[in-house]
Amino acid sequence: MDRLPSGLLVGAMLRRANDAGGSGMVLAKGDAQAGGILALVVEDGRERLFERGLGPDGAPALIESTPRDDVTGYWQRRRARDPDLWVIELIVAGAQRLVAETIAAS
Template identity: 35%
Template sequence: MSERLPAHLEISSMIRLAETNGGFAMVLAKGERDAGTILIVSMFRGEDTRLYERMPQLDGTRPFVLTKSQDIEKPKEFDEYISRRRSQDPDIWVLEVDIDNPERFIALLPK
């Protein structure tokens, strides 16, 4: 049996974690219920948007890693990137989290 939590349970726990830390989280796209990849779009008060994805490490951990930041000069590029990812992999979950200190929130997530 896999040690990995089903994606829908992981998403639910992230939403609760954001809310208990004074933030707000919303599912933008539902993926495969049990094994879908999770992308986290983080921001604070709608600004400084960043994308985090799980990246497997050599030591077996799977931390969320910053993979893209929104360019203020080209705001649509960020949304287009997520749309491309979703078209390549329809099993992807996209969770948007608006919270003070998004980096601290990401650090709270299990690896």
């Protein structure tokens, strides 16, 4: 099965966050077709990073990649090494679930 374009997935997550009464923004714009997506989720005052990866069974899964400290520095270093990477911030209740439903399932 072909994956949906990254730009489409990012737009869907931003709209879903807005529709749920939260907010979302693009911190770094990546490749519209095939860029990876790193989602900075802010819930209950905590910042966590999630991205699409492969689970133990080889199926697409949501992977948490939050560093122990300096979340901003981490995503900026990742972005410097991968200019195609999208970085988005979502501030909304249930943001982790929203990301999982959008990027891990596509």
